[in-house]
Amino acid sequence: MNNIGVLNVDAEAAAGWSAGLAPRAISGLTEAETAIFIAVRGAIVEQRLLPGTRLIEEELAAIYQASRMRIRRVLLALAHEGVIDLPPGRGATVACPTPDEARSVFQARRLIEVGMVEAQVGPIAPALAGVLRACCDAETEAGLVRDRARMIAASGRFHVELTRGLGNSVLVEIVSNLVGRSSLIIALFQRHPALCCRMDDHQRLLDALVAGRVKAAAGLMRAHLAAIEAGLDVAMTPTETSDLRFVLGRPDAG
Amino acid sequence: MNNIGVLNVDAEAAAGWSAGLAPRAISGLTEAETAIFIAVRGAIVEQRLLPGTRLIEEELAAIYQASRMRIRRVLLALAHEGVIDLPPGRGATVACPTPDEARSVFQARRLIEVGMVEAQVGPIAPALAGVLRACCDAETEAGLVRDRARMIAASGRFHVELTRGLGNSVLVEIVSNLVGRSSLIIALFQRHPALCCRMDDHQRLLDALVAGRVKAAAGLMRAHLAAIEAGLDVAMTPTETSDLRFVLGRPDAG
DNA sequence: AACCCCAATATTGTTCACAATCAACCTGAT
DNA sequence: ATCAGGTTGATTGTGAACAATATTGGGGTT
Numbered sequence: 001m002n003n004i005g006v007l008n009v010d011a012e013a014a015a016g017w018s019a020g021l022a023p024r025a026i027s028g029l030t031e032a033e034t035a036i037f038i039a040v041r042g043a044i045v046e047q048r049l050l051p052g053t054r055l056i057e058e059e060l061a062a063i064y065q066a067s068r069m070r071i072r073r074v075l076l077a078l079a080h081e082g083v084i085d086l087p088p089g090r091g092a093t094v095a096c097p098t099p100d101e102a103r104s105v106f107q108a109r110r111l112i113e114v115g116m117v118e119a120q121v122g123p124i125a126p127a128l129a130g131v132l133r134a135c136c137d138a139e140t141e142a143g144l145v146r147d148r149a150r151m152i153a154a155s156g157r158f159h160v161e162l163t164r165g166l167g168n169s170v171l172v173e174i175v176s177n178l179v180g181r182s183s184l185i186i187a188l189f190q191r192h193p194a195l196c197c198r199m200d201d202h203q204r205l206l207d208a209l210v211a212g213r214v215k216a217a218a219g220l221m222r223a224h225l226a227a228i229e230a231g232l233d234v235a236m237t238p239t240e241t242s243d244l245r246f247v248l249g250r251p252d253a254g
Numbered sequence: 255m256n257n258i259g260v261l262n263v264d265a266e267a268a269a270g271w272s273a274g275l276a277p278r279a280i281s282g283l284t285e286a287e288t289a290i291f292i293a294v295r296g297a298i299v300e301q302r303l304l305p306g307t308r309l310i311e312e313e314l315a316a317i318y319q320a321s322r323m324r325i326r327r328v329l330l331a332l333a334h335e336g337v338i339d340l341p342p343g344r345g346a347t348v349a350c351p352t353p354d355e356a357r358s359v360f361q362a363r364r365l366i367e368v369g370m371v372e373a374q375v376g377p378i379a380p381a382l383a384g385v386l387r388a389c390c391d392a393e394t395e396a397g398l399v400r401d402r403a404r405m406i407a408a409s410g411r412f413h414v415e416l417t418r419g420l421g422n423s424v425l426v427e428i429v430s431n432l433v434g435r436s437s438l439i440i441a442l443f444q445r446h447p448a449l450c451c452r453m454d455d456h457q458r459l460l461d462a463l464v465a466g467r468v469k470a471a472a473g474l475m476r477a478h479l480a481a482i483e484a485g486l487d488v489a490m491t492p493t494e495t496s497d498l499r500f501v502l503g504r505p506d507a508g
Numbered sequence: 509a510a511c512c513c514c515a516a517t518a519t520t521g522t523t524c525a526c527a528a529t530c531a532a533c534c535t536g537a538t
Numbered sequence: 539a540t541c542a543g544g545t546t547g548a549t550t551g552t553g554a555a556c557a558a559t560a561t562t563g564g565g566g567t568t
Contacts, residue, residue, distance in 0.1 A: 057549075067522070069522070073330060081334075086282035100423070103422070112369075167361070168362070171362050312519080326520095343558090344519090344559085510568090512565105514566100519559080522555105522558085526553090530550085531548075533544105534545080
C-alpha cells in the first residue's frame, strides 16, 4: 500500500512510453485512458512493477482519480498488449511470461530486427543516427547513475527508433510490443541481475549502421539479441512482487 | 437491417477464425466474449462486412443476446486488433486502412514471412505439409464454388499454419493480425475484384517447401506477397458498406 | 439548387447499486 | 502438525437507468 510514485502520469512516465509504444492514441481508448495505459505500461516495462504484482481496480481508480469502468478498459487493453494477465473473475496481475513465450519473443525479434537491418542499403540517414545516438547517450548516462528504469527505457527506445527509421509504423507497433514483453521476460528470468545487457552493444551497432557496414550491423544485432537471451535462466521462478501504490502512486493520492 | 446470417457463431464462423486468429482465448475476454469476437472478426476478415460498415452496440447485443457491456469489451478488443475503428463517442465501424498502412502491412509481411521461409533448412515436416495441403485444397474447392469467404479463410489459414510450423506462437499472433488486416486492405483497394490472388501461388510454394528448395520457396513467398500488393490501387475510395444484421445475424435474431 | 442552422432522434458514455465470485483466514478433527 | 471444511471479507462481474453526445432530417435562407 505504498506504491505512490511508480505510476506518475507526467514527464517521468513519458520517458516510459518511449520504451515500447508509439505516441499515437491507443485504438479505442480516450485520451485520459491512454495516459493511464501509458503510465501503467511504463511502470511494468521499466520493471518498477514486477511480474505477479496484483493490480486492483479500485486502487488504480484511486491513484488516477478515474472511475472503475475506465480502469477496466485500460486493463483490457494492457492484457491485449501482453503486459498483464487478466483471467476472468480473478483480477489483473503483471504478466508472468512462460519460458516458451520467452524463447518465442526473442526468436521473433531476431527474425524481424535482424531482417530489417539486413534490408538496409548504405549508411542510415543522419537524422536517424542522431536519434539513435541520443538513445545511447541516455542509456549511458542512466547507467552511470545506476537508474535501472531509465536505462531500460533508453535501451528499448533504441530498438523502437531504429525500427521507425528502417521500417514503418506497423513494424514499430510490433517491435514496441516485443520490446515491452522482453523487459518482463528479463525481469523474470535474468540470471545475473546486472544493470542491463552489455552497454556498448547499441553503440557498436550504431557505428556500423552509420558506416554503412550492413552485414556487420546485422551480425551485431543478432549477437546482441542472442546475448540477452543467453543470459536468461528459464528455470527460475521468482516470487517477489511490488507494492502498487508506491510504484504507481501520485503525490496527491497518498 | 437484414444482416442476420453473416454473424453466426457456429461452424461457419469457426472456419473464419482460422483465417487470422489463434484458437486460444483472447486475453482478458471470457469464453462467451471470445466467441463473439471470433464471429465478428471472421465476418470482417472474410469480407462479409465491408470497410466502413457501422457496428451498433445494441444491434450486436441483440444478435448475440449479450449485454451491451460485453459487446463493448469485444469492440475494444477488435479495435486493438486493428479490424475496427473506434473513435471515442462516435461508435465502431469496420476499419478503413489508409494507403500508408496498406504499404506498411505488406512490407512487414514480406520481412517476416520471407525471413521465416529463408531460415528453414531442408524439407518441411510431413505433418506440416499435410496441413498446408489441406489449406490449398480447401482454397481450390471454395474457388470452384465461387465462395469468396471460404477462399479468403483458407488462403489466410495457409499463411498462419505455415507460420505455426516454421515459427512459433508469438509469430502466429503477429502474422494472424497482419493477414486479417491484409484482407481489409484487399477489400478496400483491390483493382480487379477477382475472386482472389493467383490460386496456384500457395500450391507452388508448398511444393518448393516439401522439396526442400528453400531459396526458391522464399522467392515464391516474396513474389506472392508482391503480386498481391501490386494488384492494389491505393487511390480508390469505395463507399459501399454492408447490412449488419444480414451479414452477422442469427436465424432467431431476425 | 446549394448551404446552414436547429430540433429530434439515435447512439454512446457514465454512474450507481447489487449480485456473484474468489481469496484468506479461522476452526476443528485426524 | 497437517489438512479439510466453512465463514468472512475483499474484489470483480452485471444490469439498468440516466446523462452527454453525435447523427439525421427538415426548414429556412442565400
